[in-house]
Amino acid sequence: MISVHHYLLLSAILFCIGIFGVLTRKNAIVIFMCIEVMLNSVNLTFIALSRHVGNMDGQIFVFFVMTVAAAEAAVGLALIIAFFKNKESVDVDDFNMLKW
């Protein structure tokens, strides 16, 4: 029998993979995708818990998380493009003009 814990564990694994990706990848877009993985794992948690708890709040939350993801995607990608226009790069190591 698949319990809620299975789902939670799966989402935890995905969450950590997402973190790992954010911490290691240099390509801004890939990092962005890794964040999406994290958000998705949260979504999975929400839905699993929502079903487990037995109310809809979690699922509504997922709905909004998706909205947010979309909004962030739009703005984030726009920012990446703007940066690319200036520096011809999407490598996050290239934005370290501001430091110290």
Next chain:
Amino acid sequence: MYSNLWLIPFFPLLGSIINGLVGKRIKSEKVIGGFATLLVFFSFLVACQNFFRLLGDNVKTHEIVIFSWMSVGKLQVDWGFLLDPLSAVMILVVTGVGTLIHLYSIGYMHGEEGYYRFFSYMNLFAFAMLMLVLGSNALVMFIGWEGVGLCSYLLIGYYIEKQSAGDAAKKAFVVNRIGDFGFLCGLFVLYWTLGSKGVWTFNFVEIAENAHLLETGGLVVTVVTLCFFLGACGKSAQIPLFTWLPDAMEGPTPVSALIHAATMVTAGVYMIGRMNILFAMAPSTMLTIAIVGAATAFFAATIGLAQNDIKRVLAYSTVSQLGYMFLAMGVGAFSAGIFHLMTHAFFKACLFLGSGSVIHGLHHAYHHAHLHDDPQDMRNMGGLRKKMPITFITFLVSTIAISGIPLFSGFFSKDEILWWSFGSTRGHWLLWLLGALAAAMTAFYMFRLVFMTFFGEQKTDARAKDHIPESPLTITIPLMVLGLLAVIGGYIGVPAILGGANHFHHFLDPVFGKSLHLFHIEAHGTHATEYTLMAVSVAVAVIGIFVAWVMYIKNPELPAKFVTKFAGAHKIVFNKWYIDELYDFLFVNPCKKIGTFFWRGFDVKVVDGIVNGVAWVTRGIGSGLKYTQSGYLHNYAVAMVVGVVMIVGFYVFG
């Protein structure tokens, strides 16, 4: 009845202020000098009036309070004056001699720059000295005590352009301050000890009345008196604080006469006399005083033997004579000490003024001949007795007086001291021996001085030798008056053994009698002993004079031989036993080194080092931490995850 007492110090103060403020505008030296002299003379008149009133009065102690000075809780200090025989004698001496010396200065200081300044200072000094002797409590006395120090500072440094004058002035003040330190400490301890027994006072009368509250010979009274004695040492140039006095001769000669011979330097003696009851209660202190006094008398006399500067000889002689006074105080011969103080004031003032007259004359001559020789060096003098007869006579009279030749004032006072030091319950024959030796040396160097100056060949530069005048009247009148006093001044205190009534002793009895009586201080011995001693002292004086005569008149080449033979001893004596150098080595230089170390080493390196170090470390940490902010997104993200792991980890495992 004695309510005009305050006028005595007030007149000179007024003179000082007026001369100080407007003197610069007054062109006439006569007006300035005359005014200053007149004011001191007024004081003298008032002093005389009070003195005679006191003579006729049955009550011998009068305290006059002007107004309250400090009042804080149980501490009540008044501006108050005390008139008793002791202060009466002192005010007479101070104002009398003061008037004469003021008068003398009018002529002597003629043409000096800052003439008004000089008289302002002199008046101020008279004021301070009168405060010292009249003060009814230790604090008013201390005002005078420090005030005379201040004036001494000002007057020694009168020639402001002279480096040595400045040094000497500073030295005088600082050494005096060391004494003041002792004085203050003693005062505080006394105040607190008496206070803890219920008597919070600085008043002399009250101190004397309540002295029985202290334990006789106890620690407290010993400490207190020793502290006071330290103060007295500073002011009166006793070992170990005598070094300033010879240097003080940098001041104008009237200053040396007034301050450094007649009045200020005797303040220590006066103070001991004032507090005699306390000293009487502390035999060990008395012994210390006697030893120090005798040692000083002896020691300073040795130095006096070899000096060539006329004023320096006199200065060491002063130190030596002061030693006698302390010896007197130390052996309980209080009235003898004061007596010697008075006679010494007469003849030493006369001597100084005489030397001043000589210097004045030589200076005049050199000036006339455009020479720059030292007018104070005795080796440039000689044979002046013809040129300056009045000066010579008064000088000679005073020299005889100081040498202790009978019938002159010095004889009576000195002899009484020597007798007491031998025969007093607190005396010792060794003290007497030292005193007698010093007396011999005194006679020697004083006559050496007279011979070198007034007798023999005139060694002054040929160009100047014919231009040495006798001094003007303003100078010679004081000389004559003082010379006279040096002769007759002793007769008020002719001891009983010589058929006198010793009026002086009796007059002072209300002040000293009690302590002498209470603590059984008296000189005892047979008349034979007393006569013998007297004879011995006269004999040694005569021997001294004779030796001087042999060496400086008979065989003028003898001193040089002597010097070569005892080169080492002479060098030591000539250089004043290297005391100044010793003090430099022991105190002055270490202080400077410590000061520099504290400043450069402790303040700058340690304290500021810590302060700046903290700042530096803080900035350093900042600079280090700054590099965590690397600009790389990954690092930031890592930091965040670390934070999350820590927080969540704390919750999960903590």
Next chain:
Amino acid sequence: MADYLLSLIIFFPLLGMLFVLFIPRDNDGLLKGFTLVVSLVTFVISLPLAFDNIFATSGGMHYREFYEWINIGDYFQMNYNLGVDGISLWLVMLTTFIMPVTVLSTWKSVQKNTKGFMALLLLLETAMLGAFVALDLFLFYIFWELMLIPMYFLIGIWGGKNRIYAAVKFFIFTAVGSLLMLVAIIFLYYFAVESGVQISGFGVHDFYKLDLPYNAQYWLFLAFAFSFAIKVPMFPVHTWLPDAHTEAPTAGSVILAAVMLKMGTYGYVRFAMPLFPDALQTFIPYLAGLSVIGIVYGSLVAMMQEDVKKLVAYSSVAHLGFVMLGVFAMNQQGMAGGIIQMVNHGISTGALFLIVGFIYERRHTRLISEFGGLAHKMPIFATIFLIVTFSSVGLPGTNGFVGEFLALVGAFESNLRWFAVVATSGVIFAAVYMLWMYQRVMLGKVTNPANENLKDLSLREIAVMVPLLLFVFWIGVYPNTFLDKMNPAIEQLLNQMNNKQVAVVEVYQPVVAKLIEIK
């Protein structure tokens, strides 16, 4: 009038400052003149205090002003709480008196940016006066810290070569101490609240009534004492002083020496000591020891200085050692000596800084070696300098003696006898460094050709000094004018401290435990 006299005195300079801001900046004369008038008027306004005999008869606070200022129910409350007693009276008077003198001294020396200078001076005056009369700890703290701001700029803008270092050091050094005090103040307040004592705001008189347990007192006293010690400054936290003094412009040095250093000593008298009498007993030997070290140390270091101003600065360390020793004697004489010595130091050292300013204006150097023989060229100056020197040395008849004497008598009366003996030796050192300095600067021949054409003091400069000299002698000859009015206040203070020492209450222990418990 009396109801709001103190406010008027405090805020009149501030009002003046606002007007100063509207004076055109290039009108130098008007700026200075106006500031002088403002400071003089402030002095005149404050005169009724000095003549009020009530201080001689009653030791409590007079001219009270009390308004609610911040009141947040049970949480906290601060009041505008002013008052003056015989102790603060003379410090207020000193401040209002020194101010016109200071302004007058800037006539020639301040040319750059006069407007700012004058505005800051007036702001400073408000802050200093406020700190002396504030009876609410919070209010006191505000004025206390406010003082730093104008002083910081005075040093930093108009100062000497090394001014930036000095200004920043001054600011941070003093602020560090006061920040700790802030913590202590808040703690004290909550302690009072928690222990259920009826208090109104941070009123210091309410805190006096508090029976603090010893362990709380211990730390609170340390915090207060540290803060005040820096301001005094006591050894070894004195090193900001020489720097600040040396670099500050004359007016700044004068105010710093004359008034601001008194904040520290005043703080001890008004706050640190009466609030924590039990802890005080523990610390007195140490503090007295530091004071005495300060006396000897300051003197020795002063002796070796090459810069006149630095010398005077170090002499301040020594002088304030006497003040502190007197205060710690905890008896009437010592306290009175300490307080009158505060005033004395204000006058004498203020005058010394003015004097240094005079020669600095003429020669633009303060190195002792640059001078020599000035007495010849400037006789009036020499006389005034001499008088001030001796006042600083503590010659009887001048103010310095009265203060030192009373302080030492007090110390001898208390159980600080041995400290007092060492302190008394300060009289020797004082003579040494002051006279040596005087000799090197004023006496001897003029060796430096630059000194040949020095002008003697102008009438204005004499006018600056004369009032100070007047007080030198006034306090020296008839200090009762001042003592009479401070005695009742001191008596009351001592009674209060001594009575408090009896009553140590254990009942508040749990509260402390709760508050002190380190979390």
Next chain:
Amino acid sequence: MDANLVQEAIQNVNLQAIMPSLVLCVFGMALLLVSVFTPRGKTSHVAWLSVVALVITGFVTLTAWNNPQAGFAGSVVLDNFATFFSMICIIAAALTILMSDEYLKREGYPVGEYYPLILFTTAGAMWMASGTDLMTIFLGLEVLSVSLYVLAGFFRRQTRSNEAGLKYFFLGAFSTGFLLYGVALLYGVTGTTKVAGIAEFVKTMPDLTSNLMFLAGAGLLITGFLFKVAAAPFHMWTPDVYQGAPTPITAFMSAGPKAAAFAAFMRVTIVSFDSIQTELVTVFWVLAVLTMTVGNFIALTQKDVKRMLAYSSISHAGYALIGMVAWNEVGWSGIMFYLLVYTFMNIGAFAVLVLVGKKGEDNLTLDGLAGMGYKRPLMGVALCIFLFSLMGMPPTAGFAAKFYVFAGAIKAGYIWLAIIGVMNSAVSLYYYLRVMVCMYFKDPQEDFSWVTMNAATTISIVIALAGVLLLGVLPGPFMEMAMLAVF
């Protein structure tokens, strides 16, 4: 459809509860339209209109004082707490807009949409402050963040600004992940996302501290807020973003959004997590110390004033966190008062920087400011007052604010924390003083001839100055308001 469903939905609606944000959004959308028809470079009227919008919103908000409005099935409540924070955000936004217009023109980005974005940001901040459902708070946070990503990267041709935007975006999104995960876990334990619901649930649970999921959820949630608050070690975006973003936006970010983040943070922790306060407070203690220390120490070494102020902003977050550690009314209201004060003083300081900056703002270094106090005396004085306030010197507001939070900590017995706090302020003195050292104690190198005063910026400086002095001298009423605003 069910009729009663519609009924229920309508009953839930209480426009009063969202009136301020509603007004702002309406204005924002209207202004978006207006700016479409605005010719290039002529954006002043948009700016003024948005100020008007904010003023109106301010009044609307104030009507809710002492008149709490709840609505939307408990997902939002406009209580005193929300009102107070909304006012902070409104003030911040208004001051920011006032200083922006000339600045944008100078820097060559006169874009009308800028102002509506700020209005939306403010609305988002209000939702954060008034949200009682984690969902509302989250969405408010996102509205706020997304607009700020845009605003931070607003100067799109400037690499610095790009970089600021991107860094903010990535780290913001990353932290959102944690926050959401936290919410999810909390939801799993309690079955609700309502703040009050969680609190309710918590009361029924016997042993909460053994429920690791709850603790971890709380921890992750807090992490998300701490990121916005810029507490160490989640502060690292702050200096870079603050430095790279347009100056008015930096000013805004450091005040408004920070206040909003604190609002949400406080509401969630205080209401929901009261029962685990011991655990929370320990963490806050460490974080507060860390934040203050890191901020202050690194600020010591900065040469760029803007970046220095960014670090100082971190340290101020640390001071404010002290109020959380205190965990009592004084501490909480202290935070609120602190943020109000901080809004005035920090925005004021930035406003002066906006004025004295050259195009491109290369001169906003310490050396660049040399002699500024003489060349521009009034601005110099203003900046000094702001800096003194940031230092916490009386009688400026900064002192009252610090006093307030320290009082809270001491009341709660955190003496050591208070001491560390004051020692940190002592460290901070140095770098603030250094600015003044440059302004006054050094000779001018620049002539500052390009500085032209303009009405709007001047007004914003004057308001900020008035705020700093008023709150410093008469802080009583405002402190009392903060006290009343705390639940």
Next chain:
Amino acid sequence: MEAILFYLTALVAIVSAIFVIKCRNPINSALNLVSTFICLAVLYIMLECPFMAAIQIMVYAGAIMVLVIFVIMLLNLGSIGKSSNSRGMAAGGVLAALMLLLTNAFLRRGDVSGTGGEVTSELIKSYGHTELIGKAMFTDFLLPFEIASILLLVAIVGAVIISKRDV
């Protein structure tokens, strides 16, 4: 059966998530991400949330990923360095692992025994999932819904401002 499906989907999801990180070419990453999304959608269906599954596919896979791929194409990104450096790799790995550990810990000791809400499988079946969502959204969560609209508006405006060619 359910278990097998779950494990299989989970495995695919994890593997493709790993490949999102591992692939050098962003396009490949993106495609792997889509695969993860789809797996999650499958899981949603298993959790009886068909509506969420549909949205997952539409919004994530359909909209967001298209946008991402579009941007990748637009910028013509080749493959660039995989990870910043090996140390970063290690750090990331360690931290992620730690996180996983923690997550694991609290998942195990979390009380999620279920509070027995009204939404049961029966209700979903009888009432309909979409209806349930709709009901909740427009009653209890009306405000967040409205806020979401503002959010999207902001995002649109922002994206336009940031990326448009000239002012």
